[in-house]
Amino acid sequence: VALNSLHARDITYQLHPYTNARRHEEVGPIIIDRGEGVYVYDDSGKQYIEAMAGLWSVAVGFGEKRLVDAAARQMAKLPYYHTFSGKAHEPSILLAERLVKMAPNGLSRVFFTNSGSEANDTVVKMVWYYNNAIGKPEKKKFISRISGYHGITIASGSLTGLPINQRGFDLPLPMMKHVGCPHHYRWSEPGETEEAFADRLAAELEAKILEEGPETVAAFIGEPVMGAGGVLVPPATYWEKVQEVCRRYDVLVVADEVINGFGRTGTKFACERFNIKPDILVISKQLTSSYQPLAAILFSDKIYQGIADQSAEIGSFGHGFTTSGHPVATAVAMENLDIIEERGLMENAAIVGEVLQAELRRFADHPLVGEVRGVGLIAAVELVADKATKAKFDPFGKVGAKFFQQGHEHGLIIRAIGDTIAFCPPLIITEEQIREVVSRFARTLKDIEDFVAT
Ligand code: PLP
Numbered sequence: 001v002a003l004n005s006l007h008a009r010d011i012t013y014q015l016h017p018y019t020n021a022r023r024h025e026e027v028g029p030i031i032i033d034r035g036e037g038v039y040v041y042d043d044s045g046k047q048y049i050e051a052m053a054g055l056w057s058v059a060v061g062f063g064e065k066r067l068v069d070a071a072a073r074q075m076a077k078l079p080y081y082h083t084f085s086g087k088a089h090e091p092s093i094l095l096a097e098r099l100v101k102m103a104p105n106g107l108s109r110v111f112f113t114n115s116g117s118e119a120n121d122t123v124v125k126m127v128w129y130y131n132n133a134i135g136k137p138e139k140k141k142f143i144s145r146i147s148g149y150h151g152i153t154i155a156s157g158s159l160t161g162l163p164i165n166q167r168g169f170d171l172p173l174p175m176m177k178h179v180g181c182p183h184h185y186r187w188s189e190p191g192e193t194e195e196a197f198a199d200r201l202a203a204e205l206e207a208k209i210l211e212e213g214p215e216t217v218a219a220f221i222g223e224p225v226m227g228a229g230g231v232l233v234p235p236a237t238y239w240e241k242v243q244e245v246c247r248r249y250d251v252l253v254v255a256d257e258v259i260n261g262f263g264r265t266g267t268k269f270a271c272e273r274f275n276i277k278p279d280i281l282v283i284s285k286q287l288t289s290s291y292q293p294l295a296a297i298l299f300s301d302k303i304y305q306g307i308a309d310q311s312a313e314i315g316s317f318g319h320g321f322t323t324s325g326h327p328v329a330t331a332v333a334m335e336n337l338d339i340i341e342e343r344g345l346m347e348n349a350a351i352v353g354e355v356l357q358a359e360l361r362r363f364a365d366h367p368l369v370g371e372v373r374g375v376g377l378i379a380a381v382e383l384v385a386d387k388a389t390k391a392k393f394d395p396f397g398k399v400g401a402k403f404f405q406q407g408h409e410h411g412l413i414i415r416a417i418g419d420t421i422a423f424c425p426p427l428i429i430t431e432e433q434i435r436e437v438v439s440r441f442a443r444t445l446k447d448i449e450d451f452v453a454t
Contacts, residue, residue, distance in 0.1 A: 091334060155176075
């Protein structure tokens with residue numbers, strides 16, 4: 001490797017997110033240079049099928065000229081303006097209106113942030129502010145689930161229920177509590193039905209609320225289908241039951257659809273699929289296909305009225321980012337949603353999603369496959385050391401890491417979550433391209449059979 005190569009300079013200058021820095025110093029980066037549709041190409045010209053849509057996010061695929069043009073038009077007209085102190089601009093107004101019209105459960109107001117983490121951090125502050133407004137300042141605690149992912153700021157990283165985001169960071173904050181993970185394959189008792197498992201999880205949530213004191217518990221937050229925790233589809237009746245518990249104790253329900261939103265699970269929002277009636281909904285990623293950083297919090301009129309009263313009393317809603325509702329990001333989101341609607345991409349996700357789910361389930365009998373799961377265009381294959389006992393590989397994650405690396409050899413980008421292989425391709429993917437993903441997956445799995453045997 002030449003000393004002045006991009007590869008060498010990356011090793012010299014960058015600290016990468018979610019990367020073992022010492023290992024990176026040895027192996028360096030794969031430099032992705034360009035993208036087209038469901039494919040990306042590295043700086044040597046090698047093609048990869050992007051079966052993760054980047055980070056669960058590039059709905060319309062790579063190289064979408066309409067988004068480039070929308071960004072350029074807005075850059076030329078008004079590249080930046082803020083939304084503080086009563087200022088507004090057209091793209092953010094139009095997008096807020098459009099999102100409210102799309103939203104489930106009559107959610108009627110929007111607040112923009114740049115990222116999912118900032119959005120969830122903002123949710124915590126909004127809920128506190130609202131509870132102060134309605135004279136319940138002691139209602140501060142949030143409950144989330146083990147293996148849930150809500151981001152990495154101090155507050156959102158505390159809501160997250162994954163050790164990697166908390167070890168070394170002195171998280172979670174003491175007011176953030178976690179309850180059991182709704183993953184039947186790993187967390188149910190032997191012989192327990194999905195419904196009985198859901199009953200047990202709802203009872204656990206209720207016990208946690210009572211233990212903490214309902215007067216101190218503000219909200220429950222969850223991804224309808226968990227993503228980063230391993231693509232975990234909840235057991236039947238789970239969401240109905242946990243919502244019932246939340247309502248009983250005046251605990252707000254927050255749906256984190258940062259991954260699920262805009263057709264990923266086969267419906268516009270996963271809230272529709274699972275009959276979730278959230279007080280607050282968080283969206284990002286596919287909102288702009290991640291061509292621009294943008295997230296949005298949609299919330300009920302009840303919460304808006306409380307916040308509005310409190311802001312009048314204090315003098316201002318003292319929260320917001322320099323780039324909240326950024327004109328280029330919101331203009332790109334509008335064009336992105338146009339493309340999703342015009343091309344029927346949410347409907348496509350439901351149709352070709354069936355193919356992805358069926359094709360991957362053909363591996364269910366493979367000796368290394370513990371579980372195949374997913375819904376719509378999000379899926380996972382969990383690899384195990386022992387199919388009968390569900391024993392994990394030792395060390396945990398080594399086989400997944402090898403799969404991830406070996407996938408690159410076959411021109412396949414997946415995500416390894418421990419030893420679980422996750423898929424979340426762009427919504428534009430065709431049936432033929434899904435078969436290509438699965439065939440590259442099968443070839444990689446063959447290599448892994450040899451790796452595990454040695
Ligand atoms: N919430 C969910 C469900 C996510 O999957 C993510 C990111 O993957 C986040 C929040 C955090 O978003 P960001 O990485 O934009 O901060």
